[in-house]
Amino acid sequence: MSGRPLAHHNPPLEALRAAPLLVASDLDRTLIYSAPALGLAMPDAEAPRLLCVETYERKPLSYMTETAAGLLAELAGSTTFVPTTTRTREQYRRIHLPGPAPEFAICANGGQLLVRGESDRDWQRTVAERLASHCAPLEEIRTHLVRTADPAWLLKERTAEDLFAYLVVERPLLPDTWVKDLAGWAGERGWTVSLQGRKIYAVPRPLTKSAAVAEVARRTGASVVLAAGDSLLDADLLLAADRGWRPGHGELADTGWHAPHVTALDERGVAAGEEITRAFLHAAAAPGHGRSPAPDGSGADGSAVDASAVGG
Numbered sequence: 001m002s003g004r005p006l007a008h009h010n011p012p013l014e015a016l017r018a019a020p021l022l023v024a025s026d027l028d029r030t031l032i033y034s035a036p037a038l039g040l041a042m043p044d045a046e047a048p049r050l051l052c053v054e055t056y057e058r059k060p061l062s063y064m065t066e067t068a069a070g071l072l073a074e075l076a077g078s079t080t081f082v083p084t085t086t087r088t089r090e091q092y093r094r095i096h097l098p099g100p101a102p103e104f105a106i107c108a109n110g111g112q113l114l115v116r117g118e119s120d121r122d123w124q125r126t127v128a129e130r131l132a133s134h135c136a137p138l139e140e141i142r143t144h145l146v147r148t149a150d151p152a153w154l155l156k157e158r159t160a161e162d163l164f165a166y167l168v169v170e171r172p173l174l175p176d177t178w179v180k181d182l183a184g185w186a187g188e189r190g191w192t193v194s195l196q197g198r199k200i201y202a203v204p205r206p207l208t209k210s211a212a213v214a215e216v217a218r219r220t221g222a223s224v225v226l227a228a229g230d231s232l233l234d235a236d237l238l239l240a241a242d243r244g245w246r247p248g249h250g251e252l253a254d255t256g257w258h259a260p261h262v263t264a265l266d267e268r269g270v271a272a273g274e275e276i277t278r279a280f281l282h283a284a285a286a287p288g289h290g291r292s293p294a295p296d297g298s299g300a301d302g303s304a305v306d307a308s309a310v311g312g
Contacts, residue, residue, distance in 0.1 A: 068270070
């Protein structure tokens with residue numbers, strides 16, 4: 001389940017603006033941020049205003065800056081914007097992004113393709129066939145995770161959509177070599193491992209975001225793809241895109257991952273999410289309409305972003 005072929009990395013901005021455009025972005029720690037991940041290093045009086053975009057158990061959970069929310073609403077109204085996440089469908093549906101509801105969304109790291117909110121059965125069958133042919137079964141991986149994890153640092157063990165498994169751990173107590181050892185064992189069985197915050201993911205190698213994005217591009221006729229992500233599970237998505245962005249935090253930044261057509265931002269935390277939405281909008285701005293977004297984060301028509309007008 002590889003992504004679509006790399007056609008032309010770093011195409012001229014004029015070419016990006018002329019082509020049917022698809023914007024595929026990871027969500028957590030790329031566009032949206034929990035309170036611990038916000039990275040608000042400035043004095044409180046200088047902190048940006050935030051918009052809550054997710055609640056969980058009746059409590060606010062994930063945020064964007066209000067400026068980022070306004071930029072994303074404009075982007076979603078002018079391109080095919082595709083939220084592309086490792087979250088399950090249930091977890092994704094807790095999020096209320098600004099702008100029109102996306103026609104397409106990708107969940108479970110590419111295992112679920114939502115079309116106008118409903119799971120696409122044809123894509124589910126395609127994924128199931130590929131996983132059965134190319135990697136060890138989920139139960140074998142899950143059994144190994146449970147057997148080798150130490151209760152001293154293991155908080156939760158879960159499977160997602162019957163496609164992959166993950167652990168929630170006490171990160172400070174996690175042995176330095178455990179994830180590396182797991183990755184070696186899993187790799188021999190066709191699975192990949194990713195450490196993101198307190199979660200350790202074990203994901204079948206054929207289960208990729210890029211494959212699902214390629215399917216959306218095929219259906220929409222998009223000839224240019226922009227992408228963003230922060231973790232190793234986003235690497236294939238970024239490599240398959242025409243242009244990409246990654247924040248200054250996360251697995252990709254920590255490991256020094258780079259590609260010629262992917263911009264490595266200096267910004268960290270929620271400020272990186274704002275910069276990514278701004279970069280998307282600049283790349284997608286139509287020529288000749290006076291709609292080049294202002295660098296101060298105001299709307300592409302030069303007007304200030306009105307947070308009260310940002311939909312859920």
